[in-house]
Amino acid sequence: MNQIKISNEKYTFSLGDFDSGNKSQWCPGCGNFGIVMAIKKAIISLKINPKDVLIVSGIGCSSKTPHYIKTFGIETIHGRALPVASGAKLANKDLHVIVVGGDGDGYGIGIGHFIHAMRRNCNVTYIVHDNQIYGLTKGQTSPTTRKGVKSVSTPNGSVETPVNPMVLSLASGATFIAKGFAGDIQQLSNLIENGIKHRGFSIIDVAQPCVSYNPNMSNSWYKERIVNIEQEENYNPKDKHWAYEIALKDQEEVIPTGIFYQSENDRETYIDDLPEDSIALVKHDITNINIDSELEKYE
Amino acid sequence: MLWKYIMSNNKISIKVGGPAGEGVFTIGLLLSKYFQRAELNVVYTTDYPSLIKGGHNTCSIRAEDEEINAESINHDVLVALDDLTISEDLKYLNEGGVLICNEKSNFESNKFQVFKLPITKLLNGLDKRVSNTIAFGAVIGLMGENGDLFIEAISSHFKKKKQEVIEMNIKAAEVGFQYSREICKKENKGFIGRINKINNPLGKTVFMSGNDAAALGALKAGVKFVGEYPMTPSSSFLSFFAAHELNYNITTKQTEDELAAMNMVIGASVAGVRALTATSGGGFALMNEALGFAGIGETPLVCFECQRAGPSTGVPTYTDQGDLKFVINSSQGEFPLVVLAPGDIEECFYESFEAFNIADKVQTPVVVLLDKHLAASHFTAKKFNTSNLKVDRGKYIPLSEDKLTNYKRYEFTKDGISKRAVPGQEGGIHINSSYEHDETGWTCETAENHILMQQKRFKKLESIPKAKLRPKMFGPEDADLTIVGWGSTKGPVLDAIKYLNKDGFKVNYMHFVYISPMDETGVKLMLESCKNTIILEGNFTAQLRDIIREKTGFYIEKTYLKYDGRPYFFQDIYNKIREILENGGNLK
Numbered sequence: 001m002n003q004i005k006i007s008n009e010k011y012t013f014s015l016g017d018f019d020s021g022n023k024s025q026w027c028p029g030c031g032n033f034g035i036v037m038a039i040k041k042a043i044i045s046l047k048i049n050p051k052d053v054l055i056v057s058g059i060g061c062s063s064k065t066p067h068y069i070k071t072f073g074i075e076t077i078h079g080r081a082l083p084v085a086s087g088a089k090l091a092n093k094d095l096h097v098i099v100v101g102g103d104g105d106g107y108g109i110g111i112g113h114f115i116h117a118m119r120r121n122c123n124v125t126y127i128v129h130d131n132q133i134y135g136l137t138k139g140q141t142s143p144t145t146r147k148g149v150k151s152v153s154t155p156n157g158s159v160e161t162p163v164n165p166m167v168l169s170l171a172s173g174a175t176f177i178a179k180g181f182a183g184d185i186q187q188l189s190n191l192i193e194n195g196i197k198h199r200g201f202s203i204i205d206v207a208q209p210c211v212s213y214n215p216n217m218s219n220s221w222y223k224e225r226i227v228n229i230e231q232e233e234n235y236n237p238k239d240k241h242w243a244y245e246i247a248l249k250d251q252e253e254v255i256p257t258g259i260f261y262q263s264e265n266d267r268e269t270y271i272d273d274l275p276e277d278s279i280a281l282v283k284h285d286i287t288n289i290n291i292d293s294e295l296e297k298y299e
Numbered sequence: 300m301l302w303k304y305i306m307s308n309n310k311i312s313i314k315v316g317g318p319a320g321e322g323v324f325t326i327g328l329l330l331s332k333y334f335q336r337a338e339l340n341v342v343y344t345t346d347y348p349s350l351i352k353g354g355h356n357t358c359s360i361r362a363e364d365e366e367i368n369a370e371s372i373n374h375d376v377l378v379a380l381d382d383l384t385i386s387e388d389l390k391y392l393n394e395g396g397v398l399i400c401n402e403k404s405n406f407e408s409n410k411f412q413v414f415k416l417p418i419t420k421l422l423n424g425l426d427k428r429v430s431n432t433i434a435f436g437a438v439i440g441l442m443g444e445n446g447d448l449f450i451e452a453i454s455s456h457f458k459k460k461k462q463e464v465i466e467m468n469i470k471a472a473e474v475g476f477q478y479s480r481e482i483c484k485k486e487n488k489g490f491i492g493r494i495n496k497i498n499n500p501l502g503k504t505v506f507m508s509g510n511d512a513a514a515l516g517a518l519k520a521g522v523k524f525v526g527e528y529p530m531t532p533s534s535s536f537l538s539f540f541a542a543h544e545l546n547y548n549i550t551t552k553q554t555e556d557e558l559a560a561m562n563m564v565i566g567a568s569v570a571g572v573r574a575l576t577a578t579s580g581g582g583f584a585l586m587n588e589a590l591g592f593a594g595i596g597e598t599p600l601v602c603f604e605c606q607r608a609g610p611s612t613g614v615p616t617y618t619d620q621g622d623l624k625f626v627i628n629s630s631q632g633e634f635p636l637v638v639l640a641p642g643d644i645e646e647c648f649y650e651s652f653e654a655f656n657i658a659d660k661v662q663t664p665v666v667v668l669l670d671k672h673l674a675a676s677h678f679t680a681k682k683f684n685t686s687n688l689k690v691d692r693g694k695y696i697p698l699s700e701d702k703l704t705n706y707k708r709y710e711f712t713k714d715g716i717s718k719r720a721v722p723g724q725e726g727g728i729h730i731n732s733s734y735e736h737d738e739t740g741w742t743c744e745t746a747e748n749h750i751l752m753q754q755k756r757f758k759k760l761e762s763i764p765k766a767k768l769r770p771k772m773f774g775p776e777d778a779d780l781t782i783v784g785w786g787s788t789k790g791p792v793l794d795a796i797k798y799l800n801k802d803g804f805k806v807n808y809m810h811f812v813y814i815s816p817m818d819e820t821g822v823k824l825m826l827e828s829c830k831n832t833i834i835l836e837g838n839f840t841a842q843l844r845d846i847i848r849e850k851t852g853f854y855i856e857k858t859y860l861k862y863d864g865r866p867y868f869f870q871d872i873y874n875k876i877r878e879i880l881e882n883g884g885n886l887k
Contacts, residue, residue, distance in 0.1 A: 050728065051725050051727070072722035073729075076565075077588055077733050080589060081556075083563045084563065086563055087569075088722065089566075090550050091568075091572040095722050112555055154518070162525075279548075281524065282723075284523060286690055291685060294504060295682060296504035299506075
């Protein structure tokens with residue numbers, strides 16, 4: 001498998017060390033709690049020092065995540081988490097960069113960056129809290145809202161076809177594509193762990209209830225539809241065609257979860273492809289750069 | 300007529316015109332490099348529409364043995380690669396000047412010296428693509444016998460090409476050169492003045508565009524990440540840094556759009572490297588939201604905004620100074636933003652370097668405003684001195700630092716500036732947030748905190764020395780009239796006041812480089828001590844005049860504005876100012 005090496009012999013961090021002490025601003029029962037727990041567990045399981053983790057978010061309920069995990073964090077502006085994260089990763093490739101945001105942030109206002117981040121294959125892990133609704137702005141449709149769903153912005157039912165993030169990811173060249181469920185912390189934590197270990201861009205779309213603005217899709221509504229594809233007989237995440245078939249089923253009657261697709265050595269990450277020095281850019285000394293030979297070219 | 304140098308030695312102005320794709324600019328650059336090697340001072344400018352082949356491209360080359368800072372509106376020589384150039388540009392050729400054209404052209408005139416080149420005959424088996432180099436050689440031949448410098452000019456210009464390309468061009472230039480020499484001998488006259496190698500007091504000069512000078516300043520400043528989306532006239536920043544990726548370990552990213560460019564730069568800077576982006580007005584509009592994020596997050600970065608003539612797509616390959624107020628008032632809400640506008644290539648280099656120091660020290664974005672005229676025109680200048688340039692990262696904490704204790708990223712301090720740790724730093728964990736936050740970076744929306752944070756962020760600007768935030772003065776102290784301007788207006792104004800003072804008119808120039816923030820008291824005093832003032836800006840609404848009035852209460856009544864997409868010409872400024880002074884200081 002095409003995976004990055006993570007080693008830290010004397011690892012002493014536990015869940016409590018990742019507690020930021022910040023009081024939560026989320027509604028009781030929100031799916032975000034499960035996702036935050038899954039991220040913390042994945043980091044601990046991989047024995048990563050919190051100082052080497054950078055969590056980058058956009059704007060929205062889910063984008064408050066950096067406030068609740070004690071690592072480095074950037075809470076950017078709406079839709080722009082991916083370019084900020086890519087810039088940070090390119091500047092310091094030794095960081096483990098995790099990006100979080102909602103479906104509106106990533107598949108709506110930020111969808112351009114999403115596609116380019118996948119084809120660029122920067123080594124970051126993108127976790128999308130996908131609850132098919134805009135929560136923080138109080139209940140408008142999102143790019144993943146199903147056709148016919150009534151919301152404050154579609155009182156007569158949405159007439160648009162939703163984005164299928166899984167198919168979009170496959171088509172855009174993502175090298176690790178998975179879907180999890182906020183209500184299954186163990187599976188989700190496992191997916192995130194694999195996403196972080198994966199060399200290259202990993203996308204994990206997380207089905208998540210919004211108890212306040214999407215009450216029709218409750219925790220039990222999801223549970224009735226969730227299917228763990230990794231338990232299927234013909235499970236084969238190395239086969240892109242198979243992955244397409246599964247991905248096309250998403251948002252229909254079932255919600256498939258698990259790793260849809262992970263490429264094998266077919267692509268280097270963006271940084272591997274760069275011709276520059278192998279030392280992280282931030283570790284270069286810039287105090288006295290000699291440009292005499294450049295100036296001579298203009299004589 | 301002033302500035303007619305047809306038969307003067309070591310002073311010349313040449314225009315070259317033809318369709319895009321025919322090597323018009325190559326002739327211009329070769330001539331410029333030839334003059335640079337004769338140690339003359341050179342100004343090279345271009346004028347072209349937004350297309351790839353065809354159309355009408357021109358460039359202008361002015362070279363003199365005296366200090367010059369701007370192109371000339373009229374010329375001694377016109378090289379016309381097509382008839383369109385003759386019909387469009389002959390009006391700028393001095394009477395008695397030389398028109399060089401293809402012998403196929405049936406143009407005749409008694410007013411000018413028409414010099415026809417039998418290009419087809421001269422090619423004599425050479426590749427058709429070197430027709431322009433033959434014309435270059437022909438111009439050199441008219442300026443004297445000392446032709447060896449053109450070989451150096453060609454070798455320098457084509458240095459990245461194969462040896463056979465260089466040789467073919469040298470051969471072509473020799474053919475043109477010999478032809479001109481023969482005609483001069485046959486007709487027993489020099490068509491134009493001679494160019495002799497001089498000893499320039501500046502010593503060895505550099506010859507480059509404003510964009511190149513600014514990029515070199517950034518290179519010296521240690522920029523490590525460049526994110527840019529191509530947009531005329533800023534695109535050369537992208538190719539400059541892409542070409543230097545390997546030797547200087549710089550990651551250069553052509554992004555999907557300007558939103559990504561600015562946001563990637565923010566990410567890279569938060570992670571600890573010096574980062575820049577470059578764009579023009581339209582792209583800057585897209586970067587606006589992120590710029591405010593850099594402001595509240597206290598993230599240093601440098602953005603080069605190369606203005607072009609708007610609004611909207613506007614006149615995209617032409618110059619303008621219409622983005623000043625837009626840039627100063629960037630993004631929603633209020634945050635400290637430093638805006639400066641270099642006026643020539645030396646200022647481009649040194650202020651670009653300085654922009655990174657200011658960004659790091661003040662921990663805020665800096666926008667360097669250029670315009671197409673300065674961005675793309677080439678000038679000679681004294682070779683830059685890099686020995687006094689010191690990288691100053693302010694309160695940045697490098698990753699080599701030991702573990703921090705009780706660290707607060709946005710700690711309230713006397714000067715408003717807090718220590719800046721970056722991800723990876725032991726003990727430095729914090730959040731950089733677009734939300735208002737407390738000293739730790741955590742979201743905090745209380746009234747008390749918001750007040751203190753706004754005060755903290757603006758306090759930081761006070762650490763920029765006041766003297767820097769005042770304009771520079773050029774020319775006599777006791778002037779009867781002071782011209783006020785900014786950015787690339789500097790060049791033509793300096794040339795105009797040189798001739799005005801020579802002719803007995805006492806005029807000086809107040810040049811704004813740092814525009815925001817401004818030393819309000821200092822600027823007011825400076826303006827009040829002027830006998831009379833006039834503002835020159837390349838925009839319709841006199842934006843700097845209004846900013847000065849807003850900040851100081853001083854109102855500059857007289858304006859000479861230009862919004863035709865073309866730079867100021869020093870001759871026009873000369874005439875305008877002379878007219879005002881002869882009219883008792885009043886505008887007619």
